[in-house]
Amino acid sequence: MDRNLFEASLTGNVQVLNALLQEDDFILDRVSLTCFNETPLDIAAMRGHLDFVRILLSKKPSLAMSLDSQRRTALHLASAQGHVEIVRELLYVMGSEACGFRDQDGRTPLHLAAMNEQLEVIKVLIQTKPDFGREIQENGESILHTCISYNRFEALKLLSQLWNEDDLAKLTDGNGNTLLHRAVLQKQIQTVKYLLQKSSIKETGSVVNGHGLTALDVLDHRPRDLGTLEIQSVLMEANILRAKDVRPHSRPFQASIESKYSQNVTNPESKPRGCMSRLWNWYLNDNGNWLEKQRGILIVAGVVVVTGSFYTALHPPGGTFSDPNNGPLGNAVQTEVVMDNFSTFLIQNTIIMVLSMLILLVLLSGIPLRNKLCLWVLNLATLCIMIFVIITYLQEIAWMSPDTYINPTTMIMCLAWILLCLLFAFIHTIFFVIWAIKITWKSSRTTRNKNSVGL
Structure with a gap:
């Protein structure tokens, strides 16, 4: 390509272009014989020089069909840069079929406009040929x-x-x-x-x-x-x-219904009956989606409990000494009264914080919450936290009351909740153990069957 023509294309200098065309009528014809990948039209289209593009199209319309090294036309380049008026000029010369021209990556001008989010160009292209947008x-x-x-x-x-x-x-x-x-x-x-x-x-x-x-x-x-x-x-x-x-949707709907019906007829005992059977069936087949949905809420709750435990450890019941005349600054008051009481409180508070962090670790690890082991750990950790919170509550009330007095109603309610938590922990543990035994038994039976088949 002539250097003057190249520079004029970069700057969009129409006067230089007209002068070059007057000096040499074949200057545009020789463009295809040069080693340049881009034509003057490609460069002007990329730069957005509308008047320059119009002159080139009027003098040599075939430049619009030229391909660069990546098999892109000037329409591809103008669409990528968002030059709407140039896109219209090119479509007028090239026709609507130009919307379907693909580069070496299989992308049309519409693809390049979409990749650069040139919304006005997209509107022009889909109005010209909407079918190409669905290809x-x-x-x-x-x-x-x-x-x-x-x-x-x-x-x-x-x-x-x-x-x-x-x-x-x-x-x-x-x-x-x-x-x-x-x-x-x-x-x-x-x-x-x-x-x-x-x-x-x-x-x-x-x-x-x-x-x-x-x-x-x-x-x-x-x-x-x-x-x-x-x-x-x-x-x-x-x-x-x-x-x-x-x-699975591989079988027709009616066929699956008939299969299920025949299975129930031939094996009427397969349907779980009774409260314990239904409860056992729920434990084995529950998909855990309800827990997955609450993962974010559980994380927030765990953070609150950990933060509360940390704060309570730094601000124990009875407070700390703020006057050096009364005791060492920052020491808990309870350490000067009954050290054993403070040690017990500290151990229980630490257990609550560690169990809460264990729950957070499980929730943040990304382990699917439908996993039975994961569910068992979360349930036990939560129940243990509740139990230690109740025990700590009772102890602190006793230590704050004269002669460690606790109202009988308060004691009964707290003990009832502790027993309820222990009951749920026992039930979940039994279910988990039975589930683990059944899984192990099925796995060993499958292994034995494979070995017998091999023999």
């Missing part, structure tokens, strides 16, 4: 997947109007990821909330991708932080399930 790239992605990948929320909202709600729910990429999968994977809370406003996406939100994961399962593979917890809360409020909780 799928070679990698299986739709343009909406691209918007999510580049976190272009406004472009996503604008382009999603090209599909009806049912079609939006069916859009998947090459790995089977729906729009909701992709938004969760990118941890885009705003996009997740927007997609779940669509009834069809919300209804089909528990579908699995190519790896057999729902959107909620995908979240488990992301680093745990506040954003992850917020998205998890939003998904659970929308009743999005994990893959293992989704009913």
Whole structure:
């Protein structure tokens, strides 16, 4: 390319361009014979020189069809930069089919406009040829997947109007990821909330991708932080399930009903009967979603208990010495009265704080709360905290009262709560032990069966 023509393209100098055209009528014809990847039209389109582009298109319209080293046209470049008027000029010369030209990555001008969130250009392109916005790239992605990948929320909202709600729910990429999968994977809370406003996406939100994961399962593979917890809360409020909780849809609906009916007829004892049977069935099959939904609240409650225990340790009952004439500054008053009482209080308070931190550790670790071991640990830790809180409460009342007097009603209520907590701890432990024994027995039986088959 002539150097003067190149510099004129960079600056959009129309006077220099007209002078060059008058001096050499074939200057634009020789552009394709040079080693430059970009034509003067490409450079002017990127820079937004509208008048310069108009002259080039009027003198040599075929420049609009030229491809650079990445197989991009001037329309691609102008769309990426958001030069709306230049886009209109190029479309007038190239025709509406130019909206479907793809570069070496399979992206159309609309893709580049969406990736850079050039909303006015997007409007022009979809008005010219809306069908191209619904085309799928070679990698299986739709343009909406691209918007999510580049976190272009406004472009996503604008382009999603090209599909009806049912079609939006069916859009998947090459790995089977729906729009909701992709938004969760990118941890885009705003996009997740927007997609779940669509009834069809919300209804089909528990579908699995190519790896057999729902959107909620995908979240488990992301680093745990506040954003992850917020998205998890939003998904659970929308009743999005994990893959293992989704009913298989491989069999026809009627066939599954008939199969279930025949199973009940042939084996009438399979249905649990009685209170204990129903309770046992609940313990084995409960999916724990209710606890997952409350994870954030439980974390806040754990932090409050830990903070309260820390504060109580620094400000024990009876206070501390603030006057050196009465005792060592900062020492607890109880240490000068009955040291054993203070030591007991300190041990109980420490146990409460350590158990609360254990609960926080389990909640923040990302372990699924449907895990029976996890549930058992959380239940026992919580019940132990309640028991030690009640015991500490009774002791402090006794130490503050004359002759360690405690009102009988208060004593009865506190003891009743302690017994109730112990009862629940015993029940949960029994259920957990039975569950562990059954799992171990099934595992050993499966191993024996495999060995016998091998023999």
